[in-house]
Amino acid sequence: MPGNILSGTVMESTVTQFPRCWPTPSSLANPHAISEAVSLMTSAKRPLVVVGKGAAYARAEEEVRQLLEKTGLPFLPTPMGKGLVADDHPQCVAPARSRVLLEADVILLLGARLNWMLHFGRPPRFAPDTKFIQVDICAEEFDNSVRGSVSLLGDLKAVCGQLAEALPTNSCSKNSPWWNRIQEKIHSNMAVTKKMAEDTSEPLNYYAVFHHLQQLLPSDCIIVSEGANTMDIGRTILLNKLPRHRLDAGTFGTMGVGLGYAIAAALWVKDNAPGKRVVCVEGDSAFGFSGMELETIYRYNLPIIIIIVNNNGIYGGLSEELYKDIRDGMDTTLATPPTTLLPSAHYERMATIFNDSGHFCSSISHLQQVTSQALTDSSKPTLINVMINPMAQRKAQDFDWLTRSKL
Amino acid sequence: MPGNILSGTVMESTVTQFPRCWPTPSSLANPHAISEAVSLMTSAKRPLVVVGKGAAYARAEEEVRQLLEKTGLPFLPTPMGKGLVADDHPQCVAPARSRVLLEADVILLLGARLNWMLHFGRPPRFAPDTKFIQVDICAEEFDNSVRGSVSLLGDLKAVCGQLAEALPTNSCSKNSPWWNRIQEKIHSNMAVTKKMAEDTSEPLNYYAVFHHLQQLLPSDCIIVSEGANTMDIGRTILLNKLPRHRLDAGTFGTMGVGLGYAIAAALWVKDNAPGKRVVCVEGDSAFGFSGMELETIYRYNLPIIIIIVNNNGIYGGLSEELYKDIRDGMDTTLATPPTTLLPSAHYERMATIFNDSGHFCSSISHLQQVTSQALTDSSKPTLINVMINPMAQRKAQDFDWLTRSKL
Amino acid sequence: MPGNILSGTVMESTVTQFPRCWPTPSSLANPHAISEAVSLMTSAKRPLVVVGKGAAYARAEEEVRQLLEKTGLPFLPTPMGKGLVADDHPQCVAPARSRVLLEADVILLLGARLNWMLHFGRPPRFAPDTKFIQVDICAEEFDNSVRGSVSLLGDLKAVCGQLAEALPTNSCSKNSPWWNRIQEKIHSNMAVTKKMAEDTSEPLNYYAVFHHLQQLLPSDCIIVSEGANTMDIGRTILLNKLPRHRLDAGTFGTMGVGLGYAIAAALWVKDNAPGKRVVCVEGDSAFGFSGMELETIYRYNLPIIIIIVNNNGIYGGLSEELYKDIRDGMDTTLATPPTTLLPSAHYERMATIFNDSGHFCSSISHLQQVTSQALTDSSKPTLINVMINPMAQRKAQDFDWLTRSKL
């Protein structure tokens, strides 16, 4: 763009205003396919509903909730499908995610796709004979990775309405063996999580940090999150009650988007939902991609709460000995693996650039205090650096990250 | 591709067979939008239906016919929408095309798009306040060029079924002023055409050639066509009775496709509809793109009837004097404009390469004779070169080719 | 391009004329590198010069000839390097091509590159320890495929001048064992070729056709050629005496270029070298790509001589029995392999389209007669279809086509 164009002026009256794209017309699924889907769902022994971000984009919250509550079906949200129906809804089976994916015999995908986020719908994460009913707005998305049993093409909101009407009431009773099995797994998983969450010894672990944050955050806040463990574990503990209130690295796992998303959300809140808070939960490595955006946040005085969950960027492979040296402040420059960040970086001090003070928390009580204070005071940004155990990990998982199919 | 791969061999048992893409699920239009469409159609004073090739691809012939016959609406096919409902159906208003496009107040587009083939739906070819109801399978195709009044997203076949059911019987009476006006225009246009068709003086004109061909061609034949005037005029006179029986230069006006399409059609016929004939009507310039494919046609002995309508490739701008020189066999090499082809090229003689004889026709009676003979004998290809008046033109048109919008 | 732009008019005075690109400045090779090259060439036991089309583009004919004649070095032209120095020059060793490439210990590449046309400079076509001295205008072309010993970057014409000056006189004596060995191989190869060339029994073989054409064609004619065997064998027998007088499928082996090249050459001849003839030697399959361009040739009455060397497009794999059926005019449609063309296509009859008669030759005497006549009469195009033995092949080769490196 030549400089004289960039800095030129025109008469506003001469500017052609192009209209926005008109709203997309909605379409419905074929009634025969709806019947097939109903028949398959009602004959299922271990049915499951997966709620994807397609349902959120389609603003189908009312229809999906009706469908679930009428039928009693268990459901699992995808990361950005969280909140379409509240995460604490009694039919949400997120705490037993791996188990239900593996054992379900019929899965209804609502705006969710069988890409890597759903392990491509294949063994070992799914049973080889799992039947999929997929609802999607895009015909090309059907039968990818695995052949679906029923394909429902149409507007998610409209099709969920069709399904909600056609599915029989209470088709998946709370007393069924399937629900019993799920509940059992939820309880045992939550017991493990609860134990870790209650372990507030220092250095802190992820579960303790997220559990105590969750107790404080308003249920209507917008949560932005990116990182590896920070995003993955945080997703399981930080609950969403409302649709479209979670922004994260998305289908392609793009890092560096967090602060930009948070700024956009805060500007939207300012005009559309004053008082609603934006909380940005960042891994320290993720924060390193776009941390300089703090200048923008302070310049516009956006009351975003940024919480860096700081494991020193150490992503596996750290010896116990090296960890102790880091903890004890030894010079570990040469010993730290090249894929890690500088141990003990006090990112909260970036706030001092803008004549503010950030917060360094290494205990739960301190984290609780500064978070409460930040939530009370919506007049300015808050930067919190929570130092956790560099050795902290997820609870034991049934499957490795990126488990490969046998296919 | 390395040569050793191209000529290599493998055990057939080791070849992985990938399944074809599964059939696309069909979707329906939103019932509210259907109601709006019905309401708009029934309140129209001068309604029109345009049947596009999208309807042919969707195999919606039964539903479209029901819709039309129940309502009595006039319809217009697009080039490759021809035959979905028979061109000689009493409700087909193709002979009054320009008039109905210009005067219709509500137009229902069935798998037809407002691109250049429909003059972008704008003045001067359409009234500025024309209302469009569009049925399409692709959401991105709505509201292009002009804002539609109702957008019906879904499978053409399914949505036409919805419309056929919802539209009232006989909503467009044959006695209405609109139908009277159309009939009047049809009759006056056909009178002009008839006069030109009956003018069998030599050199021949386009209308005489196509009119007498039409009388001979079986109504179920597959017509392939490309060229400029040859394709445009031929389209109005050569009628299609069956869906998907016309192949031409398509949405992008691609030249050079004719013989390839004809070969594909003939191979399909061989296996699927023995006895059905393929007739390939080519302008001489169009034939020049891919005439060498004749070798393939003769090699596989495909009984295609190729008719070159030869105006010496002269596309406008020829003086009366030069025309006479051409007619009289003078050396016109230096005088012919660079955009024309060699006068009097005897393309029919290409058949002699393959030890066959082609046919050169300069009179209607000879054309009738060789065409009849070719239709009787399906044992081999036929090549007919019909020499017409290099000055031959379309009948007077209300609008220039590629008339530009005032927008 | 919108139609109104294409057919619009402007005042010529308002048209901005952009200058052509200015001539590229020439550069010289580093004198140290020249010394290294000279030292390597003079110490070689079996030196060879390869003259590529880069030398032709650089118009380096005078410098290359001086270099060769001063030193006595044997040389080999690449296909479009042919004629830079006359093919019948006593130092041209083209008839022993495979042998000299394989046995040379030092090869000087003048505007020739080690791509597939030179077998990538690797075994088994070259000795593994061959040393290459490369002269090229493009730095990125050095050390591709194999590491060169000396790289001379610069304008081919200028660098050949440097080399011609620096190389000692008669560095490669005609009495050397290397020259003796080459001469011996040339004689034995030419004896084989001569025998095939003299076998004028019918159906004809390639060698007989090209040999007798070569005797007739003027040494300054422009030869255009494409095809597989037709181009490969023709190249070895049809000699070029002048630089830039051969156009063929080029580095990428592109088929379909022949008639277009011939038209361009004929138009150039018309303005720049009246009387010079353009001879276009086509395989029948190659002719099939762009045979319709004959219309352009006749329209502008360009006196191109087109010779189709017609082996019925049969490219290997034909049984003796099937050959006989073809010869005897049996219906072989179903039996001919799908990669072959129609047996016995009389392409010469295409001339009849334009009220001319082509020539069908199945004997040498007839070929001689029609070729002589065509050369005498430069008032019009000539189309000659020479029917050869569908089983005709190259003489036995030491290496398969596209022999693969062991690397």
Added chain:
Amino acid sequence: MPGNILSGTVMESTVTQFPRCWPTPSSLANPHAISEAVSLMTSAKRPLVVVGKGAAYARAEEEVRQLLEKTGLPFLPTPMGKGLVADDHPQCVAPARSRVLLEADVILLLGARLNWMLHFGRPPRFAPDTKFIQVDICAEEFDNSVRGSVSLLGDLKAVCGQLAEALPTNSCSKNSPWWNRIQEKIHSNMAVTKKMAEDTSEPLNYYAVFHHLQQLLPSDCIIVSEGANTMDIGRTILLNKLPRHRLDAGTFGTMGVGLGYAIAAALWVKDNAPGKRVVCVEGDSAFGFSGMELETIYRYNLPIIIIIVNNNGIYGGLSEELYKDIRDGMDTTLATPPTTLLPSAHYERMATIFNDSGHFCSSISHLQQVTSQALTDSSKPTLINVMINPMAQRKAQDFDWLTRSKL
């Protein structure tokens, strides 16, 4: 890249090591063109040499210095050509840059191109009849924008050797009117600059900052720089004594490269020139692109000196009143234009993240003290934030930034 590939292991012995690209052969300019260039240079009344980064890449420092010192020609370095010959060389006429470009009648371009950095070689920045002699390694770079008088294609180092040998001694006498005119302009420009440099009143101006830095920086240090005014003014005052010791935004003006370049330079210094210092001079806006790279700098403890010349990112258009509010610490959030950064950001405090303390300087004496200290202590990084007058500008220029040609 699948995770199992990224984290997989292989036997080192099985890894194929590909060789680096071999060094490019050098080429020389055509001796005739050299003669033309010499003739043109010696007949020039107001000759000028422009030394570009192409000369630096070609490592031509010795040849260029000889050429200049033998002839007495005035020279001007381009930004990354600085230091090829020392900036304080008596023949360097950088302080009179605009004047010499405008008045020179013959300009010798050594690896410099007539792109936007040299105002495309056109009026109003150059006289319309300026003659250009261009030395370049790339033939496509000649005659762009304006037609050159002599084009010398070849290796810069080799061609400068040719020129140095061919040009007569003392061809441009120090007593010539041209040199007198240049000296006069240098003195008047330097007087203005000197006055601004000596104005150490607070808030500081650019010239004072750079002048006093220049007095302290070791002459062999590597200077990395990016920004708008910071880079442009800094370039005129921070001198380079050695070739390839300046890295900046380059031909495409890419921002965000500074810290990455500094890290690379520091790692190179570590292994190749221990003790040499890397100084990174950043505008505050430029620092905002990649400031988070400070983590890498501290992690590897690279003794880079980062100096942020902080005008609050205000790039023109600030009212006197607003400036006073900023200075007085008023809340100016809403008033600052959207293209500016937050006033008074204390970027030096980023050092506290890493348990270091940065330096905030608003006076020359303080800047001198912390710079001296940083230069003494090479054991760690140093971060200095120099607050200057947000209204500070370049000295009055004869031409606007991005002056447009009349062409």
